[in-house]
Amino acid sequence: MTVPPGTERVGIVGGGIIGLAIARALALTGGFDVTVLEKERRVAAHQTGHNSGVVHAGLYYQPGSLKAILCARGRELTRDYCRDRALPYRELGKLVVAVTPEEVPRLDEIERRARANGVPDLARIGPERMLELERHVAGVGAVHSPHTAVVDFAAIAEAMASDVRGAGGRVLLGAEVVGVSAGERTTAVATTAGSHTFDRLIVCAGLQSDLVARLVGASPSPRILPFRGEYWTLEPSRAELVRGMIYPVPDPRFPFLGVHFTRGVYDDVHVGPNAVPALAREGYGWGNVSLRDTFGSLMWPGAPALFRRHWRMGAREILASLLKPLYYRQAREFVPELRPSDLVEKAHAGVRAQAWSADGSLLDDFAVDQVGSVTLLRNAPSPAATSSMAIAEYVLREHLGVPVREG
Numbered sequence: 499m500t501v502p503p504g505t506e507r508v509g510i511v512g513g514g515i516i517g518l519a520i521a522r523a524l525a526l527t528g529g530f531d532v533t534v535l536e537k538e539r540r541v542a543a544h545q546t547g548h549n550s551g552v553v554h555a556g557l558y559y560q561p562g563s564l565k566a567i568l569c570a571r572g573r574e575l576t577r578d579y580c581r582d583r584a585l586p587y588r589e590l591g592k593l594v595v596a597v598t599p600e601e602v603p604r605l606d607e608i609e610r611r612a613r614a615n616g617v618p619d620l621a622r623i624g625p626e627r628m629l630e631l632e633r634h635v636a637g638v639g640a641v642h643s644p645h646t647a648v649v650d651f652a653a654i655a656e657a658m659a660s661d662v663r664g665a666g667g668r669v670l671l672g673a674e675v676v677g678v679s680a681g682e683r684t685t686a687v688a689t690t691a692g693s694h695t696f697d698r699l700i701v702c703a704g705l706q707s708d709l710v711a712r713l714v715g716a717s718p719s720p721r722i723l724p725f726r727g728e729y730w731t732l733e734p735s736r737a738e739l740v741r742g743m744i745y746p747v748p749d750p751r752f753p754f755l756g757v758h759f760t761r762g763v764y765d766d767v768h769v770g771p772n773a774v775p776a777l778a779r780e781g782y783g784w785g786n787v788s789l790r791d792t793f794g795s796l797m798w799p800g801a802p803a804l805f806r807r808h809w810r811m812g813a814r815e816i817l818a819s820l821l822k823p824l825y826y827r828q829a830r831e832f833v834p835e836l837r838p839s840d841l842v843e844k845a846h847a848g849v850r851a852q853a854w855s856a857d858g859s860l861l862d863d864f865a866v867d868q869v870g871s872v873t874l875l876r877n878a879p880s881p882a883a884t885s886s887m888a889i890a891e892y893v894l895r896e897h898l899g900v901p902v903r904e905g
């Protein structure tokens with residue numbers, strides 16, 4: 499395809515919310531011919547379409563980290579985008595609840611980080627105020643973030659895809675990238691639906707990001723360790739048990755937030771997600787097994803260290819995944835009125851793309867690498883959906899040298 503002189507051809511691997519946010523930002527900037535290559539027949543088919551739908555306000559993250567900075571900016575951009583596109587955005591607010599006095603020092607640390615991160619209108623509250631906000635919650639204290647919101651990230655991703663097309667870009671579905679050959683000036687990309695030549699390539703392949711990085715010739719580390727998060731649906735007649743979001747105080751040794759209650763944007767209430775090692779990168783249930791993925795994880799140099807560090811937590815999560823009474827017991831800690839029969843069915847599950855170093859550590863912050871003219875998103879777990887539009891600004895500014903309008 500011929501493009502006007504001076505136009506840069508940019509290929510983006512992955513039609514999740516990160517790839518689409520970057521594609522949209524480039525397409526709207528002008529001067530770029532943008533093509534998104536997505537292996538599935540629809541956008542948002544993996545993490546973007548299988549998550550909690552929470553627009554995080556930035557409570558947890560290490561102050562100064564990319565997560566802290568881009569989550570705060572991303573929340574504002576997402577709120578404005580939803581308003582402009584008439585997409586649902588509901589500020590239902592969130593409580594992070596210390597159930598026992600032993601959890602209070604960890605809650606103090608969350609409060610300290612949240613204040614350092616400038617979380618708007620944050621409040622430290624006691625049991626009385628907690629009960630005003632959430633009538634069925636139990637605990638000794640909480641942090642309240644009133645602007646934490648819920649959205650439909652898949653709908654946002656679809657709107658972004660339509661913006662890309664509207665600005666003259668392409669979102670090609672069913673186009674799995676199977677080969678990349680980076681030359682001095684251009685990069686040739688082979689897909690299952692034809693070949694392309696780009697001046698720049700940006701890889702936002704989520705659960706497959708390390709495999710696509712290998713195609714590019716980048717280091718195989720960090721590897722992606724898939725962690726499934728399973729949700730239970732709350733019986734609709736009992737949905738009044740939860741008004742907004744109720745979260746535990748997270749375990750700082752683990753990069754996940756713990757099983758929580760979330761009232762979704764369409765008023766369904768779900769409980770989850772847990773965090774169990776998935777047996778395939780796209781392993782949405784125990785029946786989805788990939789020997790290549792599982793064997794690859796077991797053989798990874800970091801596996802013994804990770805196992806030593808987290809086997810207790812891992813065993814607990816696996817048992818709670820297999821035995822509903824254990825899952826129920828975790829959830830009931832915050833909402834004592836919850837009955838086993840209130841958890842009606844295992845709803846959806848999502849698989850997190852968690853980057854994992856060869857030394858066994860799980861990467862905490864977002865990670866973006868540059869290999870020649872190829873930009874690689876190597877770690878974009880939660881809150882990356884919240885942060886997607888800010889990640890797009892960051893990638894444009896820091897990796898493509900494109901000035902971003904402040905606004």
Ligand SMILES: Cc1cc2nc3c(=O)[nH]c(=O)nc-3n(C[C@H](O)[C@H](O)[C@H](O)COP(=O)(O)OP(=O)(O)OC[C@H]3O[C@@H](n4cnc5c(N)ncnc54)[C@H](O)[C@@H]3O)c2cc1C
Nearest residue numbers: 512514515516537545546549550552675704727848882884
């Ligand atoms: C259970 C769970 C709960 C979460 N909750 C939240 C939350 O409440 N709030 C929040 O902000 N974040 C949350 N997250 C994180 C958030 O969903 C992700 O950070 C975000 O969706 C990442 O977007 P992505 O575009 O990088 O990845 P994805 O959405 O996974 O997209 C990657 C895309 O790349 C495509 N792809 C892969 N390989 C190839 C290839 N070779 N060729 C072409 N295409 C390819 C895939 O098909 C996929 O569509 C959650 C995640 C999970 C799993």
